[in-house]
Amino acid sequence: MTMQQTDGAVRTAGRPRSEKAEKAIIEAALDILGEGSGVSELSIEAIAARAGVGKTTIYRRWSNKEDLVVDALASLKPPIAPLKGVSVRDDLVAYLQVVQSESVHVRTRCIMNIAMSQSDKHPRVAERFHEIAIKPRQELLSAVLERGMANGELRADLDVPMAMAILSGTMMWRTKWADGPLPADLAERIVDEVLLGFRPR
Template sequence: MADMTSTADAPRSPGRPRSIRADEAIIEATLDLLAEGSTIEALSIEAIATRAGVGKATIYRRWAGKDALLLDALRRLKGVMAQPAGHSVRDDLVLLVGAIGKNVDPRAAKIMPCLAPAVNRSADQFQLYQNIISPRRQLMREVLRRGIDEGVLRADIDVEVTMALLTGPMLIQRVLQWNPDLDEQSLPERVVDAVLEGIQVR
C-alpha cells in the first residue's frame, strides 16, 4: 500500500511511498548538482544528501556508493532504451541510430558532454561510461548478428567496426554539431542506408 512506509512524524502524502520519493529526490539532487557544474570527481554523497534533504545513511541503504548512484542517475538522463521490433534490420538500425546521443532530460545537454574529459581522467569514470553505453551497444550488435543469421547482411562483415560506423556520425553530429551541412533529422536513415550499402547481401 502506498503509505505503508510513512511514519507518524511525517505528513501523510498521497501517491508514492516515502522510500520511492526519497530515491527520486536523491537522483534529482545528483542530476541537479551535475547540471549546475559540479564535476563527477567533486560531487560528494554529503552534498547530494544535503540537496535531497535526506541523511547520508538513506543514500547508502539504497546504493553501494557514488558510482552506483551516478550510474542510475545518468541512465535516467537517457531514458528508456529503444527496443527494436525485430521485423526489419533496416528499421531496427534506424531506430537505434536515431536514439544515439538523444536524451530525455534537458539537464543532459549540460551533463553529458562533460563526461568526455572525465572518461579520460580515471578508470572509474571510464567504467561508469561503459556501464551506461554497453547495453545500448549490445542491442545494436544483436540486430547486426540477426541480420547475418537471416542472410540479410554478409557473414564476413566486421560487426564492431560496423557498429562504430553506425554510431560515430550520429554522436559527433548530436554532441559536437560536427558539420553544419548535415541535417540531423534525416541523418539516422541516411547513415543506415549508406552503411547497408556496404554490408548487405546483394
C-alpha cells in the same frame, strides 16, 4: 556495489538509515549533474542542500564522490530502446533515432559527457557508465546486425564490432560536432550510407 553497509545482513540495533534520504540524495546528485556540472563541480554541499539532508548523511553512505556518482548513474533506468521491427535497415534507423533523440535530453547529455571526459580521472565512473549505458545498447545493436548477417541482409563476413563503431561513432560525431543544424532524417541517411558497405555484394 559501492554502498558501505551490507544490506542482506543482521538487523543491527539503532536507528536504520532513511531510504527517503538516500533517494533524495541520488535524485539531487542527478539533478545537479543534469544541469551541466562535471563530477568535479558536483559538490557534496550542494547535494546536501538540495536534498535537504546533512552532509554527514551523504558521507556515511559514500566515502567519495565517485562512489556516489556511480550509484546515481546506476539508478538511471537505461530506458533501453524498444522492441525491433522487421528489416535490419529499419531497426538500425529506429535505434539511431532513439540515440539521437536521447542526446537532446540534458540529463543524458551530461551523463554522456561525464562518461567521456572523466574516464581518465574517474575510471570507475566510466566503467560503470559503460556497463549501464553503453553495453545494453551495444548488445541490442549487435543482435540486429547478426540477424542481418544470418538472413542475408548484411555481408556474412561483416566485422561486427567495427560495424557498431561505425554506426554509433558516426551518430555521436554528427551530433557532437555538427557544423550546422542536423538534417531531420539524419538517422536514415547514416544507415543508408553505411549499409552501402555492409550489404552483400
